Amino acid sequence: xxxxxxxxxxxxxxxxxxxxxxxxxxxxxxxxxxxxxxxxxxxxxxxxxxxxxxxxxxxxxxxxxxxxxxxxxxxxxxxxxxxxxxxxxxxxxxxxxxxxxxxxxxxxxxxxxxxxxxxxxxxxx
Numbered sequence: 001x002x003x004x005x006x007x008x009x010x011x012x013x014x015x016x017x018x019x020x021x022x023x024x025x026x027x028x029x030x031x032x033x034x035x036x037x038x039x040x041x042x043x044x045x046x047x048x049x050x051x052x053x054x055x056x057x058x059x060x061x062x063x064x065x066x067x068x069x070x071x072x073x074x075x076x077x078x079x080x081x082x083x084x085x086x087x088x089x090x091x092x093x094x095x096x097x098x099x100x101x102x103x104x105x106x107x108x109x110x111x112x113x114x115x116x117x118x119x120x121x122x123x124x125x
Contacts, residue, residue: 003036007046010037014068020052022063041066 013029014021021029026037041049052067097105 003040006030006032006036006040007044010040010049010066011046011068014049014066018067020065020067022055022057022065024057024063026066 009030009032010026013026017025023034023038023041026032027034030037040046048069049066050069051064053065054062055065056062
């Protein structure tokens with residue numbers, strides 16, 4: 001299974017199992033790697049998936065049980081609003097800094113420690 005298909009497969013599996021599933025259960029059902037499923041649930045958790053409880057597996061640590069919230073089905077034809085030919089599209093102009101401002105922006109900033117004496121990269125304005 002491709003990594004980008006994992007979130008959709010997780011949602012489908014949780015919709016079938018109303019009691020919730022642990023990461024190990026999801027690994028067994030989806031035939032996928034533990035770290036791949038864990039990273040999706042940690043970093044890119046699909047909409048509607050939440051931790052519904054905790055279960056203890058034998059004498060080991062507690063494991064999270066993921067569940068799915070009942071959500072209304074999104075219609076297939078729900079897309080982005082169409083832009084008509086007469087609509088004006090506004091783009092923000094990027095202001096390019098002058099050479100002096102660019103040089104100043106590249107310099108290291110003074111942190112918590114106060115620097116006494118001349119700094120080797122100090123710019124004379």
